[in-house]
Every structure is written in structure tokens, then in C-alpha cells.
Amino acid sequence: xxxxxxxxxxxxxxxxxxxxxxxxxxxxxxxxxxxxxxxxxxxxxxxxxxxxxxxxxxxxxxxxxxxxxxxxxxxxxxxxxxxxxxxxxxxxxxxxxxxxxxxxxxxxxxxxxxxxxxxxxxxxxxxxxxxxxxxxxxxxxxxxxxxxxxxxxxxxxxxxxxxxxxxxxxxxxxxxxxxxxxxxxxxxxxxxxxxxxxxxxxxxxxxxxxxxxxxxxxxxxxxxxxxxxxxxxxxxxxxxxxxxxxxxxxxxxxxxxxxxxxxxxx
Amino acid sequence: xxxxxxxxxxxxxxxxxxxxxxxxxxxxxxxxxxxxxxxxxxxxxxxxxxxxxxxxxxxxxxxxxxxxxxxxxxxxxxxxxxxxxxxxxxxxxxxxxxxxxxxxxxxxxxxxxxxxxxxxxxxxxxxxxxxxxxxxxxxxxxxxxxxxxxxxxxxxxxxxxxxxxxxxxxxxxxxxxxxxxxxxxxxxxxxxxxxxxxxxxxxxxxxxxxxxxxxxxxxxxxxxxxxxxxxxxxxxxxxxxxxxxxxxxxxxxxxxxxxxxxxxxx
DNA sequence: CATAATTGTTCCTATTTCGAGAACGGTGTC
DNA sequence: GACACCGTTCTCGAAATAGGAACAATTATG
Numbered sequence: 001x002x003x004x005x006x007x008x009x010x011x012x013x014x015x016x017x018x019x020x021x022x023x024x025x026x027x028x029x030x031x032x033x034x035x036x037x038x039x040x041x042x043x044x045x046x047x048x049x050x051x052x053x054x055x056x057x058x059x060x061x062x063x064x065x066x067x068x069x070x071x072x073x074x075x076x077x078x079x080x081x082x083x084x085x086x087x088x089x090x091x092x093x094x095x096x097x098x099x100x101x102x103x104x105x106x107x108x109x110x111x112x113x114x115x116x117x118x119x120x121x122x123x124x125x126x127x128x129x130x131x132x133x134x135x136x137x138x139x140x141x142x143x144x145x146x147x148x149x150x151x152x153x154x155x156x157x158x159x160x161x162x163x164x165x166x167x168x169x170x171x172x173x174x175x176x177x178x179x180x181x182x183x184x185x186x187x188x189x190x191x192x193x194x195x196x197x198x199x200x201x202x203x204x205x206x207x208x209x210x211x212x213x214x215x216x217x218x219x220x221x222x223x224x225x226x227x228x229x230x231x232x233x234x235x236x237x238x239x240x241x242x243x244x245x246x247x248x249x250x251x252x253x254x255x256x257x258x259x260x261x262x263x264x265x266x
Numbered sequence: 267x268x269x270x271x272x273x274x275x276x277x278x279x280x281x282x283x284x285x286x287x288x289x290x291x292x293x294x295x296x297x298x299x300x301x302x303x304x305x306x307x308x309x310x311x312x313x314x315x316x317x318x319x320x321x322x323x324x325x326x327x328x329x330x331x332x333x334x335x336x337x338x339x340x341x342x343x344x345x346x347x348x349x350x351x352x353x354x355x356x357x358x359x360x361x362x363x364x365x366x367x368x369x370x371x372x373x374x375x376x377x378x379x380x381x382x383x384x385x386x387x388x389x390x391x392x393x394x395x396x397x398x399x400x401x402x403x404x405x406x407x408x409x410x411x412x413x414x415x416x417x418x419x420x421x422x423x424x425x426x427x428x429x430x431x432x433x434x435x436x437x438x439x440x441x442x443x444x445x446x447x448x449x450x451x452x453x454x455x456x457x458x459x460x461x462x463x464x465x466x467x468x469x470x471x472x473x474x475x476x477x478x479x480x481x482x483x484x485x486x487x488x489x490x491x492x493x494x495x496x497x498x499x500x501x502x503x504x505x506x507x508x509x510x511x512x513x514x515x516x517x518x519x520x521x522x523x524x525x526x527x528x529x530x531x532x
Numbered sequence: 533c534a535t536a537a538t539t540g541t542t543c544c545t546a547t548t549t550c551g552a553g554a555a556c557g558g559t560g561t562c
Numbered sequence: 563g564a565c566a567c568c569g570t571t572c573t574c575g576a577a578a579t580a581g582g583a584a585c586a587a588t589t590a591t592g
Contacts, residue, residue, distance in 0.1 A: 012549080014278060044582095046579075049277065054281065073342045074382075077344065084337075276541080298568070299568075
């Protein structure tokens with residue numbers, strides 16, 4: 001309707017609209033037909049057809065006059081995670097990393113140019129909410145997290161530029177890298193030392209250290225990271241101990257993947 | 267495809283096919299265009315269009331020639347759970363129930379005639395895998411779980427028959443109720459005593475006790491249950507202690523919901 | 533208590549979109 | 563180096579969808 005000037009018309013509008021409806025239902029926490037129709041600039045009758053179809057396919061439930069996403073999404077989400085190669089071979093190690101450092105440990109990968117968390121574990125000292133049961137935040141940009149930068153540093157240059165061009169270098173704190181040259185220099189450093197740091201670049205008072213996880217073929221699959229308050233992530237612990245442990249965890253996960261990929265790729 | 271003779275045909279085939287593709291991708295753990303096309307009896311070009319659209323909408327990722335569901339589903343699933351009224355007001359109580367009984371505690375609701383788990387907590391004595399990170403099993407039928415029967419017992423009669431007719435009374439163990447009259451008698455008992463039991467009706471060696479959670483208006487919203495091996499769930503513990511605690515938990519969750527709907531809803 | 537205003541649902545037809553086969557370009561294999 | 567396979571693109575006829583309007587059901591309102 002409004003903006004797909006560059007992309008080829010090889011996509012299905014009906015499917016696209018269905019996706020919009022799913023995302024709108026999530027955002028609105030359920031909605032009625034009229035509300036949705038107004039929100040998405042569709043006719044009531046069309047909106048109704050979409051909802052009826054999604055309901056029949058059990059992706060949507062209807063309570064009274066309110067349509068909401070069904071718990072099928074919880075099931076699908078858990079399956080997606082369970083099937084992910086990084087989860088299968090990195091879950092235990094991420095837990096150990098959280099245990100050893102006492103802080104939050106994250107396992108993530110890049111998807112569509114954004115950071116997607118696969119697994120988060122709260123270490124014994126970790127502050128904040130219980131991540132795994134709280135509201136999930138939106139996906140992060142890659143350039144202001146440690147794990148994200150670790151991934152960016154090992155992406156093919158072409159894809160790096162594609163992502164930067166598409167997502168931009170949004171600023172979140174005074175420390176956020178917003179300049180492409182600074183970023184490139186930082187990524188070179190990361191490649192050299194084998195890990196990345198996030199020094200209050202996303203959230204004031206929060207530091208993090210992340211290391212990339214690569215496939216046997218050398219393609220970056222994702223990263224592990226540890227994050228915590230600057231008060232605890234400082235001095236030698238921040239400069240040496242945590243990086244060592246994070247890099248070690250990444251290496252162990254790589255080894256796990258390596259051992260499991262004896263089978264053919266197809 | 268074959269079994270919706272009653273429902274009006276007010277649904278969109280394109281959306282329906284998109285849902286099939288999502289489910290196939292989950293089932294196949296990712297697939298190529300040709301593989302998917304064969305699996306769903308679609309042409310390659312059509313399948314490609316669907317996948318391209320889902321990818322553009324970030325519900326699907328492409329790795330090499332393999333398309334898979336993206337981690338957006340994990341995000342959506344967590345949001346759906348987080349937004350669910352039973353999770354918001356029943357999470358803490360479910361955890362407490364697991365702690366007090368030492369066994370698995372479940373929080374569930376009915377969707378599309380099936381049991382959907384909202385939250386599972388492993389108590390200190392609970393055996394088995396860590397549910398919340400393991401592969402999710404498929405949704406259960408309602409008639410052979412304690413929570414499911416607790417819900418069925420408080421559904422409007424019309425809806426009860428609708429569900430039974432649609433889902434049937436599948437047998438999983440010799441103890442499974444497979445007869446409508448037996449089920450009705452059982453549901454009457456459940457209504458009388460306020461809770462339901464599952465005595466090896468789903469899995470041999472596993473018992474469970476469930477109690478319904480109703481809205482202030484008297485509509486059943488779901489149920490909580492405790493499950494464990496017959497060796498531990500026996501005698502007075504099974505006959506009195508656990509039912510008491512389960513019913514108490516259900517009542518507390520109802521009270522939480524009640525209090526939240528009194529104040530301004532937002 | 534009756535009327536008005538919403539909301540969800542259904543119906544219908546023109547119009548747009550989708551579907552299928554074939555062809556293209558790229559990759560891996562024998 | 564030729565062949566087979568896969569993903570992608572193209573084009574046009576065929577079929578599905580979008581939207582307006584009417585209907586039913588529920589709720590708000592005077």
C-alpha cells in the first residue's frame with residue numbers, strides 16, 4: 001500500500017497483511033475487529049476474514065469479541081529455540097557462564113540485522129527481573145551490545161554494510177558508537193582481541209563482554225555475553241577474568257557444534 | 267482440509283496456506299523451497315512467494331537455501347504468555363505450589379478444545395527434564411488431565427459437547443475415560459468436590475490433581491494442577507494435602523484476578 | 533424501557549492478486 | 563566438462579480477495 005518501492009513484487013500481500021495482523025494483535029494485546037481494522041486501515045469485512053482464518057488455524061483465539069494470539073505461539077517459540085543449533089550446544093555452557101561470573105549470561109544470534117536473544121540466564125549476583133518469565137524487550141541493534149559487536153566483527157564486510165545501512169547507528173547513550181569509521185576501528189580491535197566489550201553503550205551503568213561463536217566453516221553463528229553493573233564489572237574482573245571466561249565459553253560451544261556436525265549437511 | 271464441514275467458508279486460503287507453511291517449517295525444523303513445496307503440494311514458485319513474504323516480515327530466516335522460523339516466534343510466545351491474565355496473576359502462586367508440594371505445578375487454559383500450558387514449574391522433588399527449556403510437547407486433550415477435567419467440569423454444557431464431539435475421547439492408558447457418560451459422572455463429582463484428579467489416565471505412573479480458576483463472572487479461565495509419580499502422590503498426601511493446596515492456589519489466583527479487575531483496568 | 537449507537541458477521545461483485553509451468557542462473561556432482 | 567538439482571524470476575489466465583452495504587446482536591443512553 002504505502003512503501004515497497006525498492007523490493008521486487010515477489011511477495012504476497014495477503015500473507016503480508018496476515019503478518020501485520022499478528023503483530024498488531026501482539027502489540028494491542030488482543031483487539032476487536034473494528035479496532036484492528038482502523039489500526040491497519042482495512043475494511044471490517046476483510047479484517048474479519050483474516051481473523052477467522054487465523055482462528056481456524058489456531059493461531060488466534062476469540063474471547064467474547066476480542067481476538068488475541070493463541071498460546072500456540074508459546075509452543076512455536078519454544079520449538080524454535082529448542083531447534084536452534086546454538087541453544088542445543090550452548091545452553092549448558094551459558095548456564096555455567098552465568099554461574100561462574102555471577103552475572104547475566106546471554107546467548108544470541110543475528111537475524112534480519114538485529115540481535116535476537118536465544119537464552120538468558122541469571123547468575124547468582126544478577127540484578128533485575130527474572131528475564132525468562134518477564135516481558136521480552138524488543139530486539140536490540142547490534143552496534144551497541146557486546147555480543148552484537150562480536151557478531152558484526154565477524155560478518156562478511158558486505159553484510160556488515162548492508163546491516164548498518166539498513167538499521168543505522170542509533171544512539172542510546174553518550175557512549176554509543178554512532179560513526180561508521182569508529183565502528184570499523186572497534187570491530188578491528190574486536191577481531192584482534194577475540195572479544196567485544198560494551199561500556200555503557202546501551203544502558204548507563206551496564207557493561208558487558210561478548211565473544212563470537214563460529215561454525216566449523218568459519219561463519220559467525222552468534223555470540224555469548226555477560227552483562228552486569230559497572231560497580232561489579234570493573235578492574236581486573238572486567239578487563240581479564242570475564243573476557244577469559246566468555247571467550248572460553250564461546251570456544252567450548254564451538255567445539256560442541258564441531259563435534260555434532262559429523263553428519264552430512266543435507 | 268478435510269474436517270471442517272460445519273464452519274462457514276469465510277476464510278482466506280492464502281492465509282491458511284501461510285499458516286500451514288509456518289507449521290511445516292516448525293515440524294521439519296526448516297526446509298528448502300522444493301522440499302516444502304512437495305510436502306504441502308504446492309508449486310515451487312508459490313512456495314517461494316510465501317517464504318519470501320514471511321522472510322520480509324521477519325517471521326522466517328533464510329540460511330543458505332534453508333528457510334526456518336525466526337526467533338520472532340520466541341518473542342511473540344513470551345509476550346503472549348506475559349499478557350495472559352492467568353500468567354500475570356497466577357505465576358507466583360504456581361511457583362509457590364511447586365515449592366510447597368515439591369512436585370511439578372502447571373498453569374493452563376483451554377484453547378480450541380485442547381489444553382495449553384501457560385507455565386510449568388518444577389518443584390524440588392520433581393523428576394524429569396527441565397520443562398521450560400526442553401522441547402514442548404504437543405497440546406494435550408482435556409479429558410485425561412486433571413486440569414483439563416477441572417476446566418471441562420465448569421464449561422457451559424454446550425461447549426463441553428462441542429469439544430468432546432470435535433476431539434473425541436482418545437485413550438492413552440487403560441485408565442483414560444473414553445465414555446461420555448463416565449465423563450459426565452466424573453465431571454459432576456469434580457464440580458461437587460471442587461477439584462479433579464488424574465489417576466494414571468494420561469501416563470502410567472503419573473498422578474495429578476487440578477483445580478479450576480474462574481473469573482469474577484463465573485466463567486472458567488483455566489486451572490492449576492500438581493503432578494508427580496504415584497509413588498509420591500499417594501495416601502493422605504494425594505487424597506487430602508495436595509487437593510487442599512491446589513484448591514487454595516486456585517482460590518488465591520481467583521482473588522488476585524478479582525482484585526485487579528476492581529481497580530481501573532490498565 | 534425504548535431508542536440509538538456499536539460491534540461482529542454475512543453477502544455480493546468487480547478487481548486484484550495469486551498460482552502454475554517454464555525458463556534462467558547458480559552450485560555441486562559425477 | 564556435462565548433468566542434475568535447487569532457488570529464483572517471469573508471464574498470464576484463473577481464482578481469490580477487498581470493500582461496501584445490509585443484518586444481527588449486544589451495549590449504551592436518554
